[in-house]
Amino acid sequence: MALHLWFTFFLAYLATTATPGPNVLLVVRNALRHGPAAMGATLVGNLTAQLLVVTGVALGVGALLVAMPSAFLALKILGASYLIYLGVRQLFGSNVAANTPVAAVPGSPVAKWRIAGEAFLVSVSNPKAMIFLCAFLPQFLQADRSVPVQFIVMYLTIAAVVISVHSVYCYTAFRFSKRLSAAYWVALIKRISGALFIGLGLRLLSARAV
Template sequence: MALHLWLTFSLAYLITSLTPGPNVLLTVRNALRYGPSGMGMTLLGNLSAQLLLISGVAMGVGALLISLPAAFLALKLVGAGYLIYLGLRQLLSRDKPKLPAGEITPVAPRAKWRIGVEAFLVSASNPKTLVFFCAFLPQFLEPGRPIFGQFAAMFISIAAIVGLVHSFYCFTAYRFGQRLKASRLAAWFKRATGALFIGLGVRLLSTKAV
């Protein structure tokens, strides 16, 4: 992948990544709740799903899936339903005993894997990501160069950009969260997060393949 093409790709993807979506929201929520380990497992699940989607695009599976209305509709319903489920769970869950400001909830080894699987499902079941990759990635392919090598370079770049952007959002939310935990706004923040997940799920239902 030529340097100028890689720089253009990286800048374009960085710009598109700055708008928060369900993946960013989930990463921030888990970072505030579980600390660095929660953030790391969320990123691992998210990037694993993106690797699967990019591999599908490279093999033509993504375009095939989008061309099948029934398959695309099923994926859209699964993704929207899961986001709405996360939102309802956030809204309806009982408040746990409050921790002193600055402390986080300890994470058991099994819970870490559940966090990763949850992040994987959120990312992999979102057809908007698939549509975006199918439209965006081929624009930066160079004829005459190995296809999978170029897709590998793009995924590595995507992983680095996602890590940086999500870390920025998590750091910002953490600094704000230190004041939030010690105030009555904590309950409001929890409800707002749940409502955002539900809103993202409802919005996903209007996604079209083309």
């Protein structure tokens, strides 16, 4: 991939990623509730899903989703239902004790795998992401260069952008949270994220493949 083309791709994907969505919301929530280890686990789950999506786009799966409305509808319902489930669990789940610090939840391997798995499902169950990348990534391919290498370069760029943008969001949220008590902030995050997850799920249900 030529340098000028890569730089255009970088700027375009940066602008897209900077807009808060389910993945940004999830990584901020996990970072504030469970600390840096949870942020890392969330990024691992998200980027694993991104790798799967980019691979699927490279193999033409995104085009199949567009061509098969029933497959798109099924995946859309699955993704929306999972987001709504997360939102309901946030809104009506048990509250953290008032004297529990934000980062005091144990970062056991099981908990980290669960957090990564949740992030993976949130990211991979969104068919709009695959369809967007299906239309977006081929615009930057050059026929006279290795296609697999170009997809690898684009995925590595995507990973770098996601890590950078999500880290900025988490740092900003953490700095702001220092002004509030831990218990109050956790309760506020649970309510806001719960409502936003439900809203995102409902919005996903209304999305179209075209």
